[in-house]
Amino acid sequence: MATTRITAQLPPNIDPTKAPLAYGDRALPKLNRELNSATLITRQRALMALCDVMHNAEHICSALRVGIVASLRRLLSDTNPVVRMKTTEVLFIMAGHAVGRTAFLENYIIIPLAKLFDDEVYDVRLNAHKAIQMSTQSPPGPEGVINARLIESLVSKLKIEEDDIREVILDTLHSCMFIDTDQALEASAMSAFTMLLSHDRPSIRCKAARDIMDLSFPLDGKRKACEENTIPSLVILLRDDHAEVRAKAAGALMVITITTEGKYKSIESKSIPPLISLLSDVHSEARLNAIKAITTLAEAPSGRQELQQVIEKLQFIQETDTSDAVIKAAKAAIKVITWKP
CATH class of the missing domain: 1.25.10.10 (Leucine-rich Repeat Variant)
Structure with missing residues (x-):
C-alpha cells in the first residue's frame, strides 16, 4: 500500500x-x-x-x-x-x-x-x-x-614560498621580463634564479634557466650573470637528465656569452665539452641553443682553438639534421670556427 x-x-x-x-x-x-x-x-x-x-x-x-x-x-x-x-x-x-x-x-x-x-x-x-x-x-x-611594482615582491617570494607557488612566480616573471627587466635586476632576481638552478624539481630548474636567459638579454643582465657566478651552475645543467633543462641552460649560456666577459667565464667553467655533447641531443632546441652558444664562444681565440675538433660534427649536422633552424645555425658556427684573421 x-x-x-x-x-x-x-x-x-x-x-x-x-x-x-x-x-x-x-x-x-x-x-x-x-x-x-x-x-x-x-x-x-x-x-x-x-x-x-x-x-x-x-x-x-x-x-x-x-x-x-x-x-x-x-x-x-x-x-x-x-x-x-x-x-x-x-x-x-x-x-x-x-x-x-x-x-x-x-x-x-x-x-x-x-x-x-x-x-x-x-x-x-x-x-x-x-x-x-x-x-x-x-x-x-x-x-x-x-x-x-610587484616584481620585487615576486622575487622575494621565490626564496621562501612552496615549490608549486615558485613555479607560478617563475612563469609570471617570464611574462613580465618580456616587457621590462629593470625591476627584476634591481630586485636581485639573477641571484634568486641562480639559487633555483640546483633545485630538486626539474620544472623549477628549467624555468629558472629560462628566466636567466630572459634577464640576460640586456647588457646589465649579462654583467649580473657574471657577477653572481651563474655560469658554472648553468654548465652543470648542460648534463641534466631532462632535455628541457639542458635546452634552457644552453639558451641562457647562448645569451650570456655574447659579451667578452661572458665568453671567457664560460670557457673557464669548462662549458665547451658539455656543449659539444649536446650536438647529439635528441631535443632540437637543445641542439640549436648549443650550436649558438658554441658560435659565440668561437669568437674568442681560445674558444675557437678548442672548437676545431667539432667542425666535422657540425658539417654532419648541416647535412643530416631535420630542423632548418639547426642547419642554419650549424652553417654559421662553421663559418665562425674556421675564420682566420
Missing part, C-alpha cells in the same frame, strides 16, 4: 554547497546579491556556484555588466579563509579568458590580489599567484604587474 512518507535525502542533482541558480538572465544578478550578503554561508555558496558559471566567457561578460568583479574585489579582504580562497579561484578562472584579463586592469584587481601573497592560507596564496600569472598571458597584463 502506498504511503505519504517523504525521504529526508536531497534530490540527486542538488548540491547543498552551491547556491541555486536563477533562470536565464536573472542568475548572475542573484549571485551578485548573494556575494554581498552579510551571511557567511550565503557568500560561500554563491562563490561555489560562480566557480562553475565563470568557465563560460559569455557569463564573464554578463558578470562585468552586473558588477560581480567589484564584489569579488571586496571579498578579497573577507575575514573568512574559504571566501578568500574561492574568490581567488573565481578570479583565476576569469583570467583564463581575454575579457577577464582586461577586467583585471579596468577594475584594479591586481594590487588587492597581490596583498594575498602574504595570506596565512596556502591555497589562497596559490590561487592569488595563479590569477596574477594568468593575467600576464596577454600584453596589458604584464604592464599592469610592472606598473603595480
Whole structure:
C-alpha cells in the first residue's frame, strides 16, 4: 500500500554547497546579491556556484555588466579563509579568458590580489599567484604587474614560498621580463634564479634557466650573470637528465656569452665539452641553443682553438639534421670556427 512518507535525502542533482541558480538572465544578478550578503554561508555558496558559471566567457561578460568583479574585489579582504580562497579561484578562472584579463586592469584587481601573497592560507596564496600569472598571458597584463611594482615582491617570494607557488612566480616573471627587466635586476632576481638552478624539481630548474636567459638579454643582465657566478651552475645543467633543462641552460649560456666577459667565464667553467655533447641531443632546441652558444664562444681565440675538433660534427649536422633552424645555425658556427684573421 502506498504511503505519504517523504525521504529526508536531497534530490540527486542538488548540491547543498552551491547556491541555486536563477533562470536565464536573472542568475548572475542573484549571485551578485548573494556575494554581498552579510551571511557567511550565503557568500560561500554563491562563490561555489560562480566557480562553475565563470568557465563560460559569455557569463564573464554578463558578470562585468552586473558588477560581480567589484564584489569579488571586496571579498578579497573577507575575514573568512574559504571566501578568500574561492574568490581567488573565481578570479583565476576569469583570467583564463581575454575579457577577464582586461577586467583585471579596468577594475584594479591586481594590487588587492597581490596583498594575498602574504595570506596565512596556502591555497589562497596559490590561487592569488595563479590569477596574477594568468593575467600576464596577454600584453596589458604584464604592464599592469610592472606598473603595480610587484616584481620585487615576486622575487622575494621565490626564496621562501612552496615549490608549486615558485613555479607560478617563475612563469609570471617570464611574462613580465618580456616587457621590462629593470625591476627584476634591481630586485636581485639573477641571484634568486641562480639559487633555483640546483633545485630538486626539474620544472623549477628549467624555468629558472629560462628566466636567466630572459634577464640576460640586456647588457646589465649579462654583467649580473657574471657577477653572481651563474655560469658554472648553468654548465652543470648542460648534463641534466631532462632535455628541457639542458635546452634552457644552453639558451641562457647562448645569451650570456655574447659579451667578452661572458665568453671567457664560460670557457673557464669548462662549458665547451658539455656543449659539444649536446650536438647529439635528441631535443632540437637543445641542439640549436648549443650550436649558438658554441658560435659565440668561437669568437674568442681560445674558444675557437678548442672548437676545431667539432667542425666535422657540425658539417654532419648541416647535412643530416631535420630542423632548418639547426642547419642554419650549424652553417654559421662553421663559418665562425674556421675564420682566420
